[in-house]
Amino acid sequence: MTTQLTASGVLSDRALITAFAETPRHVFARRAGGTAASAPVSSAYSDRVIPTRYVDTFDGALTVTSSLSQPTVVAIMLELLHLRGGENVLEIGTGLGYNAALLCHRLGDQNVTSVDIDPHLVDAARECLTEIDHHPTLAAVDGEAGYPARAPFDRILATCALDHVPRPWLGQLREDARVVLPLTYGGLLMVLRFSAGVLSGRARDEGVYFMRMRHSADEPGTPSSEPQGEYRHRTIDIDQYEVTSEEFTPWLELSLPDVRALSFGAEVRLGTETGHARITDDAHGTVVEEWGTPFFDEVVEAWHAWREAGRPRRDRFGLSVTETEQWAWVDEPDSDHRWPLTDDSPLLPAGTNLPSHR
Numbered sequence: 344m345t346t347q348l349t350a351s352g353v354l355s356d357r358a359l360i361t362a363f364a365e366t367p368r369h370v371f372a373r374r375a376g377g378t379a380a381s382a383p384v385s386s387a388y389s390d391r392v393i394p395t396r397y398v399d400t401f402d403g404a405l406t407v408t409s410s411l412s413q414p415t416v417v418a419i420m421l422e423l424l425h426l427r428g429g430e431n432v433l434e435i436g437t438g439l440g441y442n443a444a445l446l447c448h449r450l451g452d453q454n455v456t457s458v459d460i461d462p463h464l465v466d467a468a469r470e471c472l473t474e475i476d477h478h479p480t481l482a483a484v485d486g487e488a489g490y491p492a493r494a495p496f497d498r499i500l501a502t503c504a505l506d507h508v509p510r511p512w513l514g515q516l517r518e519d520a521r522v523v524l525p526l527t528y529g530g531l532l533m534v535l536r537f538s539a540g541v542l543s544g545r546a547r548d549e550g551v552y553f554m555r556m557r558h559s560a561d562e563p564g565t566p567s568s569e570p571q572g573e574y575r576h577r578t579i580d581i582d583q584y585e586v587t588s589e590e591f592t593p594w595l596e597l598s599l600p601d602v603r604a605l606s607f608g609a610e611v612r613l614g615t616e617t618g619h620a621r622i623t624d625d626a627h628g629t630v631v632e633e634w635g636t637p638f639f640d641e642v643v644e645a646w647h648a649w650r651e652a653g654r655p656r657r658d659r660f661g662l663s664v665t666e667t668e669q670w671a672w673v674d675e676p677d678s679d680h681r682w683p684l685t686d687d688s689p690l691l692p693a694g695t696n697l698p699s700h701r
C-alpha cells in the first residue's frame with residue numbers, strides 16, 4: 344500500500360512514508376463490523392474505504408456513521424498538513440484511530456489530540472492505538488467546540504465534512520496555523536491558513552467525500568433521500584454531462600445548500616429534504632424525473648450562472664472565516680461570486696478559557 348501511494352505521487356514526505364509503512368492498518372480494519380472482521384489481513388491494505396460503524400435510521404435501515412478512510416485520501420490530507428515535526432495537532436473525527444496512529448508516528452503521541460462524537464468509537468480507538476503502543480489524547484466530544492484544553496493548535500485536520508468552520512476553532516489556532524478540512528459542498532478539500540485573526544485559503548482540485556459532521560452519535564452520517572411524492576418527468580435541452588459533472592457540484596451545492604448530489608456515474612440523483620430527481624439521457628435529450636417538491640429548474644438556473652462565471656473548477660473556490668462572518672468565494676474573497684456560510688456555534692463555548700495566540 345505504501346509503495347503504491349508513493350509511486351502514485353500521493354505520498355512524498357519521508358517521515359510520512361515511514362509512518363504509513365510502519366502503522367498496521369489491519370489492527371483498525373479488523374475492528375470493523377461485518378465481513379471486514381473476518382477478511383484476510385491483506386484486504387486492509389487495498390486502497391479502499393472500510394465502513395466501521397452503522398446506526399439504525401428511524402425507518403429501520405442502517406447508515407454508515409464511521410469508516411476507515413481511503414488510504415489515498417488519508418495520505419493526501421496528511422501531506423497537506425505540511426508537518427515538519429513538533430506541531431500540536433487536533434484531529435476531528437477519530438473513527439477507529441488509524442489517522443491518529445499515523446499522526447502519532449509522525450509527531451509523537453504528546454502532539455496528537457483526536458476527538459469523535461461517538462464514545463463507542465473513542466473506546467475502540469483507544470484499544471487499537473494501545474495495541475500498537477500509541478497514547479494520544481482522545482476524547483468523546485463534539486468537534487464543533489474544538490478541544491480548548493489542548494490548544495493552541497498548529498494544525499487542525501477534519502475527517503468529517505463541514506458546512507461551515509466552527510467559530511470556536513479560531514480561538515484555538517496559533518498564528519500561522521494550517522487547517523485542512525473537507526466541505527460538504529461538492530466535496531471541496533480546503534487548505535486554510537490562520538493569520539491575524541482570519542482563517543482563509545483555497546480548495547484543491549481533488550474532491551473528497553466524507554460523512555457529515557453530526558451533533559449526536561445516533562444521527563445518520565449521510566441523510567438519505569428516497570424518491571417519494573408526486574412523480575413527473577420531462578425531457579429538457581441541457582448539457583447533461585455538465586449538469587451532472589463533479590466540476591459543477593461545488594457551485595451547485597453552495598448556491599442551493601438544500602440540494603445534495605446523491606450519486607454520479609451511470610445514474611445521477613439529486614435530493615432535497617422533500618424532493619428527489621433522477622437525470623438520464625435518451626435519444627431526444629436529457630430526461631429529468633422528479634418526485635415530491637420540484638427543484639430541478641433551480642439546478643438549471645445555477646448551471647447557467649456557473650457557465651456565465653466561466654465554469655470555475657474546484658481550485659478556484661476559496662473560504663474565509665473571521666470572528667463574525669464566513670463565506671465561500673470564487674477566485675478572491677471579495678469577488679462577485681460569494682456565498683455566506685451560517686455558523687450556529689456560540690461565539691465562545693460556555694465555560695471555556697481561550698488561550699491567547701502565540
Ligand SMILES: C[S@@+](CC[C@H](N)C(=O)[O-])C[C@H]1O[C@@H](n2cnc3c(N)ncnc32)[C@H](O)[C@@H]1O
Pocket residue numbers: 408409410411412435436437438439440441442443458459460461464484485486487502503553554555556557558
Ligand atoms: C471518516 S470517519 C473518520 C476516520 C478516521 N479519521 C480514521 O482515521 O479512520 C468520520 C468520523 O467523524 C466523526 N464525527 C462526526 N461528527 C463529529 C463531530 N461533531 N465531532 C467529532 N467527530 C465527529 C464520526 O463519528 C466518524 O467517526
